[in-house]
Each structure stands twice: as structure tokens, then as C-alpha cells.
Amino acid sequence: MVFSSITFIFYFLPITILLYYTVPKKARNGLLLLVSLIFYGFGEPIYITMMILSILIDYTNGLLIEKFRENKMLTRLFLILSIALNLGLLGFFKYGDFFLTNMNAVFGWEIPLLRVALPVGISFFTFQTMSYSIDVYRGNTKAQKNLITFGAYVSMFPQLIAGPIVIYKDVEKQLMNREITESTLREGIERFILGLGKKVLLANSIGLLWEEVRSLPVGDLSFVTAWLGVAAFIFQIYFDFSGYSDMAIGLGKIFGFDFLENFNYPLTSQSITEFWRRWHMSLGSWFREYVYIPLGGNRKGKVKTLRNIAIVWLLTGFWHGAAWNYLLWGAVFAVVLLFEKTFLLELLSKTNSAVRRFYTLTILGLSFAVFALEDLSHLFGYLKAMLFQNAFSDSLFPFYTSRYSLLFLLLAVASTPYPYRTYRRLKMKKGSHVIFAALEGVLFILCLAYIVDGAYNPFLYFRF
Known part of the structure; x- marks a missing residue:
């Protein structure tokens, strides 16, 4: 779904705004997460699973990094795990066939290509989730303990598909408390x-x-x-x-x-x-x-x-x-x-x-x-x-x-x-x-x- 489509302008956006301004403030992050997953899965529902997996990976790693902060070796391990899993997802979907094609050409191999569809916006949201784990590791921000709030940050549909890349520490306070005026x-x-x-x-x-x-x-x-x-x-x-x-x-x-x-x-x-x-x-x-x-x-x-x-x-x-x-x-x-x-x-x-x-x-x-x-x-x-x-x-x-x-x-x-x-x-x-x-x-x-x-x-x- 693109912003310049009839479906988005006349159906998705008005319904989302109506619901958002109707529900209690405490429920807004949950609603934002739900509608963002619907938005993301509109073209390829199978990739909602990948989005949820990405959210869970970095939510868990953020908590583990903060919990074991005094143990430098362990926190570094959790950070490396977060980066490796994010880059692994990105590499598999975006770069897998590129490397296979070039290896086949150079070495004369016949490895079958993956031929998987590229999840839209994957380069954007993987960078967001990696930056979160890095900032928690550096002590630049606290780990988000609420899974729904963290999920809303990662999947937020306004910038999900093509940015801007939103760093967690820049919107941390807004995720917790935001006022909307006329x-x-x-x-x-x-x-x-x-x-x-x-x-x-x-x-x-x-x-x-x-x-x-x-x-x-x-x-x-x-x-x-x-x-x-x-x-x-x-x-x-x-x-x-x-x-x-x-x-x-x-x-x-x-x-x-x-x-x-x-x-x-x-x-x-x-x-x-x-x-x-x-x-x-x-x-x-x-x-x-x-x-x-x-x-x-x-x-x-x-x-x-x-x-x-x-x-x-x-x-x-x-x-x-x-x-x-x-x-x-x-x-x-x-x-x-x-x-x-x-x-x-x-x-x-x-x-x-x-x-x-x-x-x-x-x-x-x-x-x-x-x-x-x-x-x-x-x-x-x-x-x-x-x-x-x-x-x-x-x-x-x-x-x-x-x-x-x-x-x-x-x-x-x-x-x-x-x-x-x-x-x-x-x-x-x-x-x-x-x-x-x-x-x-x-x-x-x-x-x-x-x-x-x-x-x-x-x-x-x-x-x-």
C-alpha cells in the first residue's frame, strides 16, 4: 500500500485516524502497532511474521543488554547477536541472490537462486532496530520494557516503508506521552x-x-x-x-x-x-x-x-x-x-x-x-x-x-x-x-x- 493510492487515502487513513482519536491514550500504541502490521502486510501478508520476529529479536536483546550491563562480555554478545540477526535477515532477503549469481558466474557453480521477494522497507526498519540495540548497549537510552510500545516504534507505518530512519532515542519520550493539538x-x-x-x-x-x-x-x-x-x-x-x-x-x-x-x-x-x-x-x-x-x-x-x-x-x-x-x-x-x-x-x-x-x-x-x-x-x-x-x-x-x-x-x-x-x-x-x-x-x-x-x-x- 502506498500513500498515493485511493485505498490508503480514502480507506486506511481515515479509519485509522478515527480509531486513533477515539481510543484511550493508553491504547494508542497498541492500535498503532496493529494498523501498522495491517499496512505492512497489505501486499504480502507472509512478511508480517518477519516484522514480528524483528521486533521480538531486538526487544529481547535490549532487555538482556540492560539486565546484564555489568557483564561486558555478555552484553557485547547480545549486541553482536542483535546485529547478526538483523544483518542476516537483510542479507538473506536483499543480497542472497546477488552473491549466489556472482559466485555462480565466477566459479562456474550452479547453486539455485533463492528467488524470494524483497520485503518492502527492510533496509529502513533493520537499521532502526540495530540502532536501538546499539544505543542501549552504549547507555544512550534505556531498554523499552513494554513490548507493545517497542513494536509500535519499529512498525510505525508513516515511516515504515521508506523512512525517514527514526532513531529510538529521538522519539522515546513521544512514544510514552504525546499531545496532539489542533x-x-x-x-x-x-x-x-x-x-x-x-x-x-x-x-x-x-x-x-x-x-x-x-x-x-x-x-x-x-x-x-x-x-x-x-x-x-x-x-x-x-x-x-x-x-x-x-x-x-x-x-x-x-x-x-x-x-x-x-x-x-x-x-x-x-x-x-x-x-x-x-x-x-x-x-x-x-x-x-x-x-x-x-x-x-x-x-x-x-x-x-x-x-x-x-x-x-x-x-x-x-x-x-x-x-x-x-x-x-x-x-x-x-x-x-x-x-x-x-x-x-x-x-x-x-x-x-x-x-x-x-x-x-x-x-x-x-x-x-x-x-x-x-x-x-x-x-x-x-x-x-x-x-x-x-x-x-x-x-x-x-x-x-x-x-x-x-x-x-x-x-x-x-x-x-x-x-x-x-x-x-x-x-x-x-x-x-x-x-x-x-x-x-x-x-x-x-x-x-x-x-x-x-x-x-x-x-x-x-x-x-
């Missing part, structure tokens, strides 16, 4: 509608162009059309994923939670280092706190700092998918970030903002082409077109630009903070609430019209 409810509804608009009206619309361009024979692909296609993909994945995050944050507010932001206008960045401070911030924060810093961060000399950056980015690439292009994508960013760390940022600081933005967008274009195309032969052919190996232009480019130029302009403006700042400033004016409520209603109706009519309605980060 103001937070209104903010939640507004944020959900804005996110729905970003996903349905913007991401889906420009995604159609990317689907057309990627289906073209790479030998016939011109330089300008290849770059136009990648620009479309970058806008699509940004508005798709940030729109989902907005909807998740909005839903969180409706149910009394305050999730951290996941995007901060990353396409305005002037370096790749800055981009990754603004893009998918919950993932970057997770890797920084639970991988980069434990490896030594930047505290053990330049060589180990560069090593740690490389490790984190190879893992980041692999987290996104079990395919060579994702590892290559992580490696590309590792190399660029290493260059920026050692000398490139200093060079960029001596140039003007236009040069820095051009550099950043060029690197993003090349790297997101790697991200988008899993077939390596297709990818390398596409990259050749982006690097002047084919004709400069073709007959399709003027057709695409005439058809999508206004949408590109809208996307470019919408990817900056100015529209939202203007929106917030105008909302502060007296009597504006009625006008903006009407505009948000119109936006919601437009989204529904698109959902009803449009067959193209993917969520790109569901596969991760």
Missing part, C-alpha cells in the same frame, strides 16, 4: 498534502520523460538528450523521495510524533559534501553515528579518515541495492568526497557560486545515471552519450524541451527554499488561513484526479 493536526495535514503534490504532480510527471529517454537505444542517444533524461531522473527521485518524507512527517504529526527532517533543498548545494548533508539526512546521520564515528571518524589521522569515508560510501551504495551499479555509485561518491576532503573543497572556495553549482550538478548528473541504470552495458552506453561520444543533438531534444520546458522551470523553482518561505510568510498574514486552506483543498483534489487517471505512480525508494 495546530499540530493542521500542520500534519498540510505537510501530507504538500508531499502528495510533490510526489504525484511533480515527480510522476517528470518521471514520464525519464522513462522515455531511458528506453531509447543508447547508440542513438545524443549528448543533450542524455543529460535532459538524467536531469528528469534527478528531479523525479528528489520530488518522489522528499515528497514521501513530507507525507511521512505529516502523518507523524497527525499521530503526535515529530520526525526529523530528511531533506534540506539538496539541489541548491555547491559541493558534493554539502549535497550529502542535505540529501537523505537520516541515512547520512545513521552511517555517521553507527559506522563512521565507531571506525574512528576523523580523529585518527588523514589516511584512516579517508579509509573511513571510503568504507561508509561503499556501504551506502550497497545499502541502496544488491547490484553492481549501486556499489559503483557508492564508489563514485567515495572518490569525489575523498578529493573534496583533501584538496577540491579548497579549490572550489576560490570560485564563484555559479562554478560551484555547475560542478555539483555535473557530478550529480553522472552519478545518478549510475544509480538509475542497473544494466551495466546500458549504463556505460548512456555514460558515453553524456560524455560527447555520440552526436551533440538529435530530433527528439527539441520535441522534449517544447513539451517539458515549463515543467522543468517549475521543478527548478520548487527545488529551492523560496516557494516554501513565501508560503510560510504569506500564511502569517491575517485572514490568510481560509485562503490557504482552500488552495490546499484544490491541490488535494488535483492530486486525486491524477491518481484516478494516471497509471504511472511508482515510489522509487520502496525497492530499498
Whole structure:
């Protein structure tokens, strides 16, 4: 079930809100756990068992770590057990066939593939449960003794499928006691509608162009059309994923939670280092706190700092998918970030903002082409077109630009903070609430019209 579906908007969400605001406060976590499991099992009910197993593993390990805290060897054993079981689940479902396929190819083996369906959102909730066990082990948080409350944290449907990754210690107090006011409810509804608009009206619309361009024979692909296609993909994945995050944050507010932001206008960045401070911030924060810093961060000399950056980015690439292009994508960013760390940022600081933005967008274009195309032969052919190996232009480019130029302009403006700042400033004016409520209603109706009519309605980060 996706947020931009009729089933969710007209059935699941209204019924859930009605029940949530009707039951006693003490029963809300139990209700949230129940509806989240129903939400998760809507497509593949068999994986509800896996979700419950994941909850039980880390709930039990958290209690054991806290109970035997004075015994360092035993608590370390329980932590290792938690991490191993979580990574085991993730590895089996997400990476099993990748390793088997490559071992068969390298050694000439004929080991049958697992061919198991990937549980949606597994990369997100396994990271959440691992971070919980690690934080209990470190003493950064107390173990949650109520199984229902812990289950509600792990399975919470607003951020279950595609984040943001919510760290337990950030919502611990809200799990125990949360107040919902008219103001937070209104903010939640507004944020959900804005996110729905970003996903349905913007991401889906420009995604159609990317689907057309990627289906073209790479030998016939011109330089300008290849770059136009990648620009479309970058806008699509940004508005798709940030729109989902907005909807998740909005839903969180409706149910009394305050999730951290996941995007901060990353396409305005002037370096790749800055981009990754603004893009998918919950993932970057997770890797920084639970991988980069434990490896030594930047505290053990330049060589180990560069090593740690490389490790984190190879893992980041692999987290996104079990395919060579994702590892290559992580490696590309590792190399660029290493260059920026050692000398490139200093060079960029001596140039003007236009040069820095051009550099950043060029690197993003090349790297997101790697991200988008899993077939390596297709990818390398596409990259050749982006690097002047084919004709400069073709007959399709003027057709695409005439058809999508206004949408590109809208996307470019919408990817900056100015529209939202203007929106917030105008909302502060007296009597504006009625006008903006009407505009948000119109936006919601437009989204529904698109959902009803449009067959193209993917969520790109569901596969991760």
C-alpha cells in the first residue's frame, strides 16, 4: 500500500485516524502497532511474521543488554547477536541472490537462486532496530520494557516503508506521552498534502520523460538528450523521495510524533559534501553515528579518515541495492568526497557560486545515471552519450524541451527554499488561513484526479 493510492487515502487513513482519536491514550500504541502490521502486510501478508520476529529479536536483546550491563562480555554478545540477526535477515532477503549469481558466474557453480521477494522497507526498519540495540548497549537510552510500545516504534507505518530512519532515542519520550493539538493536526495535514503534490504532480510527471529517454537505444542517444533524461531522473527521485518524507512527517504529526527532517533543498548545494548533508539526512546521520564515528571518524589521522569515508560510501551504495551499479555509485561518491576532503573543497572556495553549482550538478548528473541504470552495458552506453561520444543533438531534444520546458522551470523553482518561505510568510498574514486552506483543498483534489487517471505512480525508494 502506498500513500498515493485511493485505498490508503480514502480507506486506511481515515479509519485509522478515527480509531486513533477515539481510543484511550493508553491504547494508542497498541492500535498503532496493529494498523501498522495491517499496512505492512497489505501486499504480502507472509512478511508480517518477519516484522514480528524483528521486533521480538531486538526487544529481547535490549532487555538482556540492560539486565546484564555489568557483564561486558555478555552484553557485547547480545549486541553482536542483535546485529547478526538483523544483518542476516537483510542479507538473506536483499543480497542472497546477488552473491549466489556472482559466485555462480565466477566459479562456474550452479547453486539455485533463492528467488524470494524483497520485503518492502527492510533496509529502513533493520537499521532502526540495530540502532536501538546499539544505543542501549552504549547507555544512550534505556531498554523499552513494554513490548507493545517497542513494536509500535519499529512498525510505525508513516515511516515504515521508506523512512525517514527514526532513531529510538529521538522519539522515546513521544512514544510514552504525546499531545496532539489542533495546530499540530493542521500542520500534519498540510505537510501530507504538500508531499502528495510533490510526489504525484511533480515527480510522476517528470518521471514520464525519464522513462522515455531511458528506453531509447543508447547508440542513438545524443549528448543533450542524455543529460535532459538524467536531469528528469534527478528531479523525479528528489520530488518522489522528499515528497514521501513530507507525507511521512505529516502523518507523524497527525499521530503526535515529530520526525526529523530528511531533506534540506539538496539541489541548491555547491559541493558534493554539502549535497550529502542535505540529501537523505537520516541515512547520512545513521552511517555517521553507527559506522563512521565507531571506525574512528576523523580523529585518527588523514589516511584512516579517508579509509573511513571510503568504507561508509561503499556501504551506502550497497545499502541502496544488491547490484553492481549501486556499489559503483557508492564508489563514485567515495572518490569525489575523498578529493573534496583533501584538496577540491579548497579549490572550489576560490570560485564563484555559479562554478560551484555547475560542478555539483555535473557530478550529480553522472552519478545518478549510475544509480538509475542497473544494466551495466546500458549504463556505460548512456555514460558515453553524456560524455560527447555520440552526436551533440538529435530530433527528439527539441520535441522534449517544447513539451517539458515549463515543467522543468517549475521543478527548478520548487527545488529551492523560496516557494516554501513565501508560503510560510504569506500564511502569517491575517485572514490568510481560509485562503490557504482552500488552495490546499484544490491541490488535494488535483492530486486525486491524477491518481484516478494516471497509471504511472511508482515510489522509487520502496525497492530499498
